[in-house]
Amino acid sequence: MNLAIVNYGMGNLLSVRNAFASLGAEAEVVEAGQDLERAGAIVLPGVGAFGEAMKQLRARGLEEALHREVMERKKPFLGICLGLQLLARRGHELGVNDGLGWVAGEVRRLDVAPDLRVPHIGWSEVEGRGPLFAGIPDRTAFYFVHSYHFVAEDPAVVHGTTVYGHRFTSAVAHENVVAVQFHPEKSHKWGLALLANFLAFARSA
Amino acid sequence: MKTRLIPVLLLKNGQLVRSESFQTHQILGNPVHEVERFNQWTVDELIYLDISDDDWIDGREDMKVRRESSALGILESVASRCFMPLTFGGRIRTLDDVRDRVQRGADKITLSRAAIETPSLITEAAKSFGSQAVVVVIDAKANGAGGWDVVYDHARRSAGRSPADWAREVERLGAGEILIQSVDRDGSGEGYDLDLIRSVTGATTVPVIAVGGVGRLEHFAASVVEAGASAAAAANIFHFVELSDRRAKRAMAKAGLDVRL
Numbered sequence: 001m002n003l004a005i006v007n008y009g010m011g012n013l014l015s016v017r018n019a020f021a022s023l024g025a026e027a028e029v030v031e032a033g034q035d036l037e038r039a040g041a042i043v044l045p046g047v048g049a050f051g052e053a054m055k056q057l058r059a060r061g062l063e064e065a066l067h068r069e070v071m072e073r074k075k076p077f078l079g080i081c082l083g084l085q086l087l088a089r090r091g092h093e094l095g096v097n098d099g100l101g102w103v104a105g106e107v108r109r110l111d112v113a114p115d116l117r118v119p120h121i122g123w124s125e126v127e128g129r130g131p132l133f134a135g136i137p138d139r140t141a142f143y144f145v146h147s148y149h150f151v152a153e154d155p156a157v158v159h160g161t162t163v164y165g166h167r168f169t170s171a172v173a174h175e176n177v178v179a180v181q182f183h184p185e186k187s188h189k190w191g192l193a194l195l196a197n198f199l200a201f202a203r204s205a
Numbered sequence: 206m207k208t209r210l211i212p213v214l215l216l217k218n219g220q221l222v223r224s225e226s227f228q229t230h231q232i233l234g235n236p237v238h239e240v241e242r243f244n245q246w247t248v249d250e251l252i253y254l255d256i257s258d259d260d261w262i263d264g265r266e267d268m269k270v271r272r273e274s275s276a277l278g279i280l281e282s283v284a285s286r287c288f289m290p291l292t293f294g295g296r297i298r299t300l301d302d303v304r305d306r307v308q309r310g311a312d313k314i315t316l317s318r319a320a321i322e323t324p325s326l327i328t329e330a331a332k333s334f335g336s337q338a339v340v341v342v343i344d345a346k347a348n349g350a351g352g353w354d355v356v357y358d359h360a361r362r363s364a365g366r367s368p369a370d371w372a373r374e375v376e377r378l379g380a381g382e383i384l385i386q387s388v389d390r391d392g393s394g395e396g397y398d399l400d401l402i403r404s405v406t407g408a409t410t411v412p413v414i415a416v417g418g419v420g421r422l423e424h425f426a427a428s429v430v431e432a433g434a435s436a437a438a439a440a441n442i443f444h445f446v447e448l449s450d451r452r453a454k455r456a457m458a459k460a461g462l463d464v465r466l
Contacts, residue, residue: 011307011334011335011338012311012312014284014308014309014310015284015288015310015312018284047334047337049335117410117411117412117413117435118410119336119337119411119412121209121337121381121412122206122412122436123207123209123465124206124207141207141465143249143289143290144206145312145337147336147337183290183312185288186289186290186312187289192288
């Protein structure tokens with residue numbers, strides 16, 4: 001299966017690529033929309049600001065290409081961190097910006113008591129369900145780095161939750177689209193197990 | 206959330222070193238071999254700080270060391286085999302330097318001297334890579350008047366301001382995390398300077414990492430419990446105490462902290 005990692009200038013793609021390589025899956029880093037046509041599965045990583053990320057996706061013709069490959073052709077898709085948040089209809093980071101709009105919801109700043117620091121940086125437990133979490137012990141800790149979180153309209157898409165001040169959505173899944181707020185590529189063996197689960201999910205699709 | 210425990214690895218001319226008072230540097234060995242140990246322990250995170258003065262490389266051990274001994278080569282090599290958060294700092298002066306580290310696999314970079322000399326770099330780096338990728342290292346030295354001065358250039362020069370004041374400023378400029386390091390406690394083994402750490406955590410809302418002075422495993426917890434740090438870090442102890450990561454975590458758990466075991 002041809003695995004594509006989308007490069008839109010937002011963050012450390014090398015780690016995601018290295019992590020998949022350690023699982024025997026050589027991924028291609030893709031920067032142009034037409035290159036997604038030959039992909040069997042697509043990974044959208046990324047860190048940084050919501051609005052800037054959408055701007056970069058549009059400037060590179062990737063928004064349209066992603067919509068075609070993931071929403072119309074139903075290719076298996078994994079979003080990581082900002083790659084989860086961009087699924088929303090809207091993001092409220094540095095102004096209000098439209099997202100990809102594939103999953104009904106909005107992205108809002110973590111609203112926590114003053115004794116908790118933002119960004120939320122560190123290892124937090126995830127209560128996960130569904131194919132991504134197969135074989136992973138419940139409440140395994142994964143590595144998070146974020147200041148914003150996805151607020152889903154439909155609870156059915158929520159496949160993982162985590163508590164930081166409040167309980168927030170840390171994994172979503174809808175048909176061929178799965179995404180996580182944390183960084184599996186930075187979460188040692190259980191992170192790699194989750195990526196292996198995505199490969200299995202993609203191959204069975 | 207789990208309280209993080211972070212080993213800091215100091216690189217000097219391609220070698221892993223132990224530091225004392227920012228002046229004495231004893232060579233400990235090959236930084237790439239050493240990281241395998243931290244990876245097996247599945248440590249929460251690693252911070253590499255390149256404290257070399259120049260590009261001279263000490264490649265005396267063997268060809269493998271010679272090949273991997275530039276700090277950036279070390280970063281690439283570590284990033285290809287360690288699936289944990291990596292922070293890389295030292296000798297970063299420009300946005301291109303930041304980009305170079307991020308592209309080679311750093312999740313976060315640190316700014317210390319450059320933050321003082323070019324504060325706008327903090328903002329530029331945060332805009333390009335997100336605040337979460339920008340850690341400002343504050344080196345602090347007691348000023349003899351009951352407070353501390355921010356120092357830089359291997360603690361040889363003073364920035365003429367207090368760590369709390371500078372921490373507030375770098376947060377405003379876009380830093381996503383602050384690492385507060387006590388020069389006086391460096392290599393001392395006396396424990397953290399809790400008053401110093403408290404002065405910084407009290408002035409900021411972003412996570413603060415404490416480093417400098419840990420000599421016993423029991424020292425780690427105090428930075429969090431008593432001084433409000435988000436993460437406890439140290440350098441030397443991880444090289445000299447057997448199974449230090451596991452045992453430090455157990456000591457932290459005993460002190461009432463939620464840690465990843």
